[in-house]
Amino acid sequence: MSGRVLVGVKRVIDYAVKIRVRPDKTGVVTDGVKHSMNPFCEIAVEEAVKLKEKKLIKEVVAVSCGPQQAQETIRTALAMGADRGIHVEVTGKDYDTLGPLQVSKILAALAKKEDAQLVILGKQAIDDDCNQTGQMTAALLDWPQGTFASEVSMEGDKVKVVREIDGGLETVKINIPAVVTADLRLNTPRYATLPNIMKAKKKKIANVKPADLGVDLTSRLEVLRVDEPPQRQAGMKVETVDDLVGKLKETGHI
Amino acid sequence: MAAVGPLARVARLSSSICRSRTLDLSRCPQRRGVASCVDPAHGLTEEQKEFQKVAFDFAANEMAPHMAEWDQKEIFPVETMRRAAQLGFGGIYVQPDVGGSGLSRLDTSVIFEALSTGCVSTTAYISIHNMCAWMIDTFGNKEQREKFCPDLCSMAKFASYCLTEPGSGSDAASLLTSAQQKGDHYILNGSKAFISGGGDTDVYVVMCRTGGKGPKGISCLVVEKGTPGLSFGKKEKKVSASCSLGAAHACVQLAKDHLLVRKQFGETLSNNQFLQFKLAEMATKLVASRLLVREAATALQENQPCAVSLCSMAKLFVTDECFNICNQALQMHGGYGYLKDYAVQQFVRDIRVHQILEGTNEVMRMIISRNLLTES
Numbered sequence A: 001m002s003g004r005v006l007v008g009v010k011r012v013i014d015y016a017v018k019i020r021v022r023p024d025k026t027g028v029v030t031d032g033v034k035h036s037m038n039p040f041c042e043i044a045v046e047e048a049v050k051l052k053e054k055k056l057i058k059e060v061v062a063v064s065c066g067p068q069q070a071q072e073t074i075r076t077a078l079a080m081g082a083d084r085g086i087h088v089e090v091t092g093k094d095y096d097t098l099g100p101l102q103v104s105k106i107l108a109a110l111a112k113k114e115d116a117q118l119v120i121l122g123k124q125a126i127d128d129d130c131n132q133t134g135q136m137t138a139a140l141l142d143w144p145q146g147t148f149a150s151e152v153s154m155e156g157d158k159v160k161v162v163r164e165i166d167g168g169l170e171t172v173k174i175n176i177p178a179v180v181t182a183d184l185r186l187n188t189p190r191y192a193t194l195p196n197i198m199k200a201k202k203k204k205i206a207n208v209k210p211a212d213l214g215v216d217l218t219s220r221l222e223v224l225r226v227d228e229p230p231q232r233q234a235g236m237k238v239e240t241v242d243d244l245v246g247k248l249k250e251t252g253h254i
Numbered sequence B: 001m002a003a004v005g006p007l008a009r010v011a012r013l014s015s016s017i018c019r020s021r022t023l024d025l026s027r028c029p030q031r032r033g034v035a036s037c038v039d040p041a042h043g044l045t046e047e048q049k050e051f052q053k054v055a056f057d058f059a060a061n062e063m064a065p066h067m068a069e070w071d072q073k074e075i076f077p078v079e080t081m082r083r084a085a086q087l088g089f090g091g092i093y094v095q096p097d098v099g100g101s102g103l104s105r106l107d108t109s110v111i112f113e114a115l116s117t118g119c120v121s122t123t124a125y126i127s128i129h130n131m132c133a134w135m136i137d138t139f140g141n142k143e144q145r146e147k148f149c150p151d152l153c154s155m156a157k158f159a160s161y162c163l164t165e166p167g168s169g170s171d172a173a174s175l176l177t178s179a180q181q182k183g184d185h186y187i188l189n190g191s192k193a194f195i196s197g198g199g200d201t202d203v204y205v206v207m208c209r210t211g212g213k214g215p216k217g218i219s220c221l222v223v224e225k226g227t228p229g230l231s232f233g234k235k236e237k238k239v240s241a242s243c244s245l246g247a248a249h250a251c252v253q254l255a256k257d258h259l260l261v262r263k264q265f266g267e268t269l270s271n272n273q274f275l276q277f278k279l280a281e282m283a284t285k286l287v288a289s290r291l292l293v294r295e296a297a298t299a300l301q302e303n304q305p306c307a308v309s310l311c312s313m314a315k316l317f318v319t320d321e322c323f324n325i326c327n328q329a330l331q332m333h334g335g336y337g338y339l340k341d342y343a344v345q346q347f348v349r350d351i352r353v354h355q356i357l358e359g360t361n362e363v364m365r366m367i368i369s370r371n372l373l374t375e376s
Helices: A039-053 A070-080 A092-096 A100-113 A133-141 A194-202 A241-250 B006-014 B046-072 B078-089 B105-115 B120-139 B142-153 B241-261 B273-301 B307-332 B334-338 B344-355 B361-374
Strands: A004-008 A011-013 A035-037 A059-066 A084-089 A118-122 A145-155 A158-165 A168-175 A178-182 A205-208 B159-162 B178-182 B185-189 B203-209 B218-224
Touching (some): A035 A070, A070 A194, A158 A178, A194 B078, B046 B105, B105 B241, B105 B273, B120 B218, B120 B241, B241 B273, B241 B307, B241 B344, B307 B334, B307 B361, B334 B344
Parallel strands (some): A004 A118
Antiparallel strands (some): A011 A035, B203 B218
């Protein structure tokens, strides 16, 4: 067992920023807008670093796909305790159409190349809310998956994952190597400390191109239009329950 | 490991599909997207931006939610400060060999500016604590550094800076507290006033007279709590330039948010030209202040000959301008600005003192004019 964990971290628009749609309706404004690590990716990094601190794994490798700025996100992961980083360079049109399919192909290739025993990802990104990358990565690798994890524990050559599902909590035990995706309550990510931020500067970030991994970035999706959510319409007050049922029937809601 | 306030995290993540604003607007201004012209990250290195981010996050999560309570109940937030120390904020510009973070004055300014958006008075204390740790680190001998600095950097022990006396404030060199050497110890006689953290802290860095009159007769002694004869008076009821910056930054955000929300005369205040112009002036003065502080910090770090004057200029300009910014922000809130539910009034109260402490702004003028008039 290599004892190596791959953690995917995505650079997204910061959760506190007010999103604005571009005038050409092709996407949202990203220029000059504050970006940070996807919060669920932070939770993934924290879990990996915790496993290393418990000496259950040996090395945490942080991966991010994107242009030059993706390195900032990797540095944040390094400052939290990841050992080294891999920046998969994706720019221009390729970056605009980069989605779960392409990223999962990249992660699967890297997981094999790095001989990872675990791939830990955030359950979804807060910009596209796809919730697909972890699942696709596992499928491409033909590895078991424990998604929406609220608890992860290593038990020999298996991983026990408590999953948050609609009906409550489900516990699964899956063989290593495996893919785990982090949900909100898995842990509380640590602040990077000043000494760790400075140590992170010395940690290595390798540069890789998708072509080097044999990955085809062509998108199978075309974004036709991006619109703001419709303005909230005024509601209507009614006097009785009968009126309510009548109105609901009238407007075709029931 | 520092814990993030659970409610804030659940609130912001559980609605990741629709980005609803669940944070209280009046309390957490710094979580809004910052307009690029007043962005405090402007001009910083990647590393400094990382430091700043940690400090802003810590301020928003660990300090801002408690700022009002600490003020009202006059709490010295030991646990929170120790968590800050775990991140390296206990001895930011102290050498790493005794537990410090070994950063520059500019890095330090950036950090304190960010922390004070969470609570000005706590950050002001942290900056004083850092200064005491630095003094011992820089001017102490090997034994003293090893004895005091590690505990101060981790905030296992807290420090206070003791210069001012009931009879000597601006005229610091006239202090009367005396220290007489008697064999292997000193006997100190006197009293100090306006000591931040006094009574709560463990290590007192005391300026006292060991020689003749004037500044040359003054030495610095470290006195520990529990030393026989050391007693504390009553806690005074009350109200540094990077801390002022943070407060002003927070207040500009609060004012902007309020103008966009509050309506009078049929439209939001943000449509009122006077208020637009006022906000522009506030933002301009904020950026000017920030540049001056950072320039002074760099001069200090590099030991430039103009460092003292530049720092005095920064202190003078920044504390005055930032107080005006916070005051204006309060005015823009109208009656609401006066309510303790709104953070803006606490910022105004907390930074008013910065025009007085660490050398009054009048003393700053003395230093600057003396420098100008004695230079050839």
